[in-house]
Amino acid sequence: MIRSPVIRMLLWPISVVYGQLMRLRVSLYERGIFKQKRLNRPVISVGNLTVGGTGKTPVVMWLAERLLAQGQRVGILSRGYKGVRGTSDEIELMKLRLNNRVTFGVGPDRFEQGRKIESQADVFLLDDGFQHLRLARDVDILLIDAARSLGKEMMLPTGRLREPVSAMARADFLLFTRTETVPGTIEAINKLRQYPVFSAATRLVGIKRLGEPIQRFSAAQIGAGPFYAFCGIGNPRAFFLDLQNWGIAIAGKCEFEDHHRYDPRDARELVAAAREVGARGLITTEKDEQNLSGIKLEDLPVYVAVIDLAIDKQEAFLRAIREKLDARKSVA
Numbered sequence: 001m002i003r004s005p006v007i008r009m010l011l012w013p014i015s016v017v018y019g020q021l022m023r024l025r026v027s028l029y030e031r032g033i034f035k036q037k038r039l040n041r042p043v044i045s046v047g048n049l050t051v052g053g054t055g056k057t058p059v060v061m062w063l064a065e066r067l068l069a070q071g072q073r074v075g076i077l078s079r080g081y082k083g084v085r086g087t088s089d090e091i092e093l094m095k096l097r098l099n100n101r102v103t104f105g106v107g108p109d110r111f112e113q114g115r116k117i118e119s120q121a122d123v124f125l126l127d128d129g130f131q132h133l134r135l136a137r138d139v140d141i142l143l144i145d146a147a148r149s150l151g152k153e154m155m156l157p158t159g160r161l162r163e164p165v166s167a168m169a170r171a172d173f174l175l176f177t178r179t180e181t182v183p184g185t186i187e188a189i190n191k192l193r194q195y196p197v198f199s200a201a202t203r204l205v206g207i208k209r210l211g212e213p214i215q216r217f218s219a220a221q222i223g224a225g226p227f228y229a230f231c232g233i234g235n236p237r238a239f240f241l242d243l244q245n246w247g248i249a250i251a252g253k254c255e256f257e258d259h260h261r262y263d264p265r266d267a268r269e270l271v272a273a274a275r276e277v278g279a280r281g282l283i284t285t286e287k288d289e290q291n292l293s294g295i296k297l298e299d300l301p302v303y304v305a306v307i308d309l310a311i312d313k314q315e316a317f318l319r320a321i322r323e324k325l326d327a328r329k330s331v332a
Contacts, residue, residue, distance in 0.1 A: 008154075008158045011157050011158045012154070012158055014157060014158070015154050015155040015156065015157065015158040015159065016155070018155050018156055018157070019155040019161075019163075019164050022155075022162070022163045022164065022167075023164060025133070026133065026163075026167065026170070029133045034133070034134075036133065036134060036135065036136040037111040037134060037135060037136065038135075038136040039111065039114045039115065039118060039124060039135070039136075040118055041075070041114075041118055041121055041122060041123055041124055042123050042124065042138045042139075042325050042328070042329070043077075043114075043123075043124045043125075043126050043129075043135065043136065043137040043138050043139075044063065044123065044124065044125050044126065044137065044138065044139040044141065044321065044325075045126040045129035045130060045132075045137040045139065045140045045141060046059050046060050046063070046125065046126065046127060046128070046129060046141050046143065047126075047128050047129045047130025047131065047132075047140070047141070047142060047143065048128075048130060048142065048143045048144070048145075048162075049130070049142065049144070049150065049161055049162055049163055049165065049167060049168070050145075050148075050150070050153070050160040050161055050162060051156065051160050051162060051234070052148075052160055052234040052235045052258075053145075053233050053234030053235035053238060053258075054143040054144065054145045054177055054178075054234075054235070055143055055145070055177040055178065055200070055202070055309070056127060056128055056143060057090050057093065057094065057127070057287070058202070058307065058308060058309045059141070059143060059175065059177070059200070059309060060076060060094065060125050060127050061094055061097050061098060061308075062308065062309045062311065063125055064076065064094075064098055064101075064102055064125060065098070066314075066318055067123055067125075068098075068101055068102070072122045072123050073103070073120060073121050073122045073123075074101075074102040074103070074121060074122070074123060074124075074125060075102065075103045075104070075105060075114065075117050075118075075120060075121030075123070075124045075125070076091075076094065076102050076103070076104050076105070076124070076125045076127060077104075077105045077106075077110040077113055077114055077124055077125070077126050077127065077129075077135075078090070078091055078104065078105070078106050078110075078127040078128070079106070079107070079108055079110070079127075079128065079132075080106040080107065081128070081259065082258075082259040083106070086106045086107070087104075087106060088106075088259070089259055089287050089288075089290035089291050090127075090287060090290075091104060091106060092290045093286050093287055093289075093290055096213065096286075096290075097286075103117045103120045103121055104117075105117045109134075110126060110129070110132055110134070110135045111134060111135045114135070123325075130142055130162075130163075130167075130170075130171075131162055131163065138324065138325055138328040138329075139172050139173070139321055139324045139325060139328075140170060140171045140172045140173075141171065141172065141173050141175055141321075142168060142170075142171035142173070142174050142175070143175050143176075143177050144174060144175070144176050144177070145176075145177055145178050145235070145238070146176045146177065146178050146179045146181065146182045146185045146199070147178045147181040147182055147238065147241070148235075150165050153165070171196075172196060172324055173196045173197070173198060173317075173320065173321070174195070174196065174197045174198070175197075175198050175199070175200055175311075175317075176189060176197065176198070176199045176200065177199075177200045177201075177202070177309075178200075178201070178202055178238060179199045179200065179201050179312075180201040180202060180245065181238075181241060181245070185199065186199050186312055189312075196320065198311060198312065198313060198316075198317045198320075199311070199312045200309045200310065200311045200312070201309070201310045201312075202238075202242060202307055202309065203307060203308055203309065203310045204219065204242070204246050204305060204306070204307055205306045205307060205308050206218060206306050207219060207221075207222050207283070207303050207304065207305055207306065208303065208304050208306060209301065209302070209303060209304070210284075210289060210292065210297070210302035210303065210304055211289075216306060217303075219246050219247055219248050222248075222281070222303055223280065223281075224249060225248060225249040225250070225251070225279070225280055225281065226249040226250060226251035226277075226278065226279055226280065227243075227248060227249065227250055227251065227274075227279050227280065227281050227282060227283045227303070228250070228251060228252045228253070228254070228270070228273060228274035228277060228279035228281070228282045228283070229243055229250050229252075229253040229254075229282070229283050229284070230253065230254040230255070230256070230270055230282060230283075230284050230288070231255060231256070231284050231285050231287075231288050232255070232256030232257055232258060232259060232260030232262075232287075232288055232291065233258055233285055233287055233288065234258045236255035239285055239305075240253055242305070242307070243283065243305070246305075248283065250283075251274075251277040251278055251279045252273060252274065252276075252277035252279060254270065254273060259291070260288075260291060261291045262288075262291055262292050262295045263295070264295065264296075266295070267295050267296060267297045267298075270282060270297060271297055271298060271299060271300055274300055275300070279300070280300070280301075281300050281301040281302065281303060282297060282300055282301070282302045282303070283302070283303045283304070283305060284302065284303075284304055284305070285304065285305060286304055286305070286306060286307070288304075289304045
């Protein structure tokens with residue numbers, strides 16, 4: 001998001017035009033002028049309205065785990081944003097956490113990728129799919145970060161919105177993430193009984209050493225710190241706030257661009273910055289761990305925070321998805 005008021009003012013007309021173009025694009029799909037393509041398996045889309053992290057990858061993994069537990073074969077369709085050779089940091093993270101129990105279709109054309117793996121899946125999860133209207137979906141789940149209000153947000157390139165807020169009406173379900181950061185959010189959501197709204201909180205599963213996937217420690221077991229925090233994710237502020245909420249002492253922090261691939265120079269600079277502020281170790285995210293492959297951060301221990309989601313009223317959420325799938329199937 002552009003912070004300079006002058007530049008924001010200059011780009012505001014472009015944001016207005018961009019918003020109108022997004023409305024027109026949706027309208028053309030709704031009127032059938034632009035055609036959607038449909039796979040022979042049900043598709044559950046997980047997406048958002050903004051650039052930056054709202055927790056799409058954790059939600060996709062959460063849904064995959066529940067579908068697998070029901071005996072379903074799961075296929076995940078992803079663009080593989082900023083990835084290479086048919087994978088990306090987020091895909092490698094999902095493969096690791098899901099123990100290669102799902103099949104991936106990776107590429108810009110999610111329909112074509114789905115066709116390739118259709119015989120290996122009973123249901124598809126469309127990662128970051130809200131704006132990918134070319135592929136028909138049976139359930140549209142829209143994520144909203146409870147910690148970042150959309151009330152005064154502007155369209156790209158001035159603000160973070162990919163589409164106008166009114167696009168929420170297309171969603172089958174709204175899932176508010178990071179509700180643990182805003183007191184009273186769950187109570188407020190529970191009052192919206194007439195709307196298909198659910199809530200999720202980020203939960204620390206444990207902390208592990210970089211490159212060691214098995215043993216996990218509690219926040220207390222890694223010592224009092226302080227630690228130097230760094231990440232290259234869509235919403236770095238969320239990670240730093242999580243560390244604070246988990247009681248992990250931070251002496252300094254550094255953020256990189258989303259999907260940043262670390263190199264030896266980054267490693268040297270991170271260790272130097274950590275030593276300068278008296279940190280006894282470094283801490284980062286699972287997604288960043290994928291982008292640190294082969295990179296050595298000498299002398300100081302590097303820890304990785306392992307997280308998952310706690311979805312409030314998860315059985316009702318899963319039942320609502322199943323009912324929507326069944327209703328779409330009966331219409332078809």
